[in-house]
Amino acid sequence: MKSSNATAASNHGPIDVAAIRSAARNLDSGAVPSGYQGNREEIIEMLNAALATELVCALRYKRHYYTATGLVNEPIKAEFLQHAQEEEDHAGRIAERIVQLNGDPDFNPATITDRSHAEYDECSDIKGMIRANLIAERVAIESYRQMIERIGDTDPTTKHMLIDIMAVEEEHADDMKDLLD
Structure with missing residues (x-):
C-alpha cells in the first residue's frame, strides 16, 4: 500500500x-526561484507599509518608555522597552524579506507616518x-491578518513570517490589555 504522499506525488508526476x-542558474531573480507565485510588487508594497507600521510602533513604545515617570511605572516602562525592541526586530525581518523579493525597504523618515497603519502617540499619562x-x-x-489573507498560498515564506509577527503582536495586545485592567 502506498502512503498518501507517494500517491499525491504520483498523481502529479x-x-x-x-x-x-x-x-536556479538564472540569478537575476535573486533569492526567489522562478516558481514564485506571489505578486511581487503588491507584496513589497504591503511589506513596506508593515515596515513603516513597525517603525512607528517602535518609536511610540520608545517615547513612552522614556517619558513615563514614577517608580510605580518601572515595570510598565520595562514592558514598553521590550515591545520597542521586538517591533524593531519585526522591522528588520520585514526589510530583509523585501530585499529577498528584490525590492527596496522604504525607511524614508519623511513618509513613514503616512505609510504606517498605526498612529504615533504623544500621551503623557500612563493610562x-x-x-x-x-x-x-x-x-x-x-x-x-488582511495581508496574510491577501497573500494566501502564493508566497509561503512571507505568509509564515507575517503569521509569526502577528502572534507576537497578539501577545503585545494581551500585555497592554492586562496593564489596563
Missing part, C-alpha cells in the same frame, strides 16, 4: 530536477500610553 536546476499601544497593536494585528 515526478519532480523535474533538470528544470529546477536550470531555472493613555497603554491605551494608545493597545489600539496600535490591534491595528497591526488586523493589518497582518
Whole structure:
C-alpha cells in the first residue's frame, strides 16, 4: 500500500530536477526561484507599509518608555522597552524579506507616518500610553491578518513570517490589555 504522499506525488508526476536546476542558474531573480507565485510588487508594497507600521510602533513604545515617570511605572516602562525592541526586530525581518523579493525597504523618515497603519502617540499619562499601544497593536494585528489573507498560498515564506509577527503582536495586545485592567 502506498502512503498518501507517494500517491499525491504520483498523481502529479515526478519532480523535474533538470528544470529546477536550470531555472536556479538564472540569478537575476535573486533569492526567489522562478516558481514564485506571489505578486511581487503588491507584496513589497504591503511589506513596506508593515515596515513603516513597525517603525512607528517602535518609536511610540520608545517615547513612552522614556517619558513615563514614577517608580510605580518601572515595570510598565520595562514592558514598553521590550515591545520597542521586538517591533524593531519585526522591522528588520520585514526589510530583509523585501530585499529577498528584490525590492527596496522604504525607511524614508519623511513618509513613514503616512505609510504606517498605526498612529504615533504623544500621551503623557500612563493610562493613555497603554491605551494608545493597545489600539496600535490591534491595528497591526488586523493589518497582518488582511495581508496574510491577501497573500494566501502564493508566497509561503512571507505568509509564515507575517503569521509569526502577528502572534507576537497578539501577545503585545494581551500585555497592554492586562496593564489596563
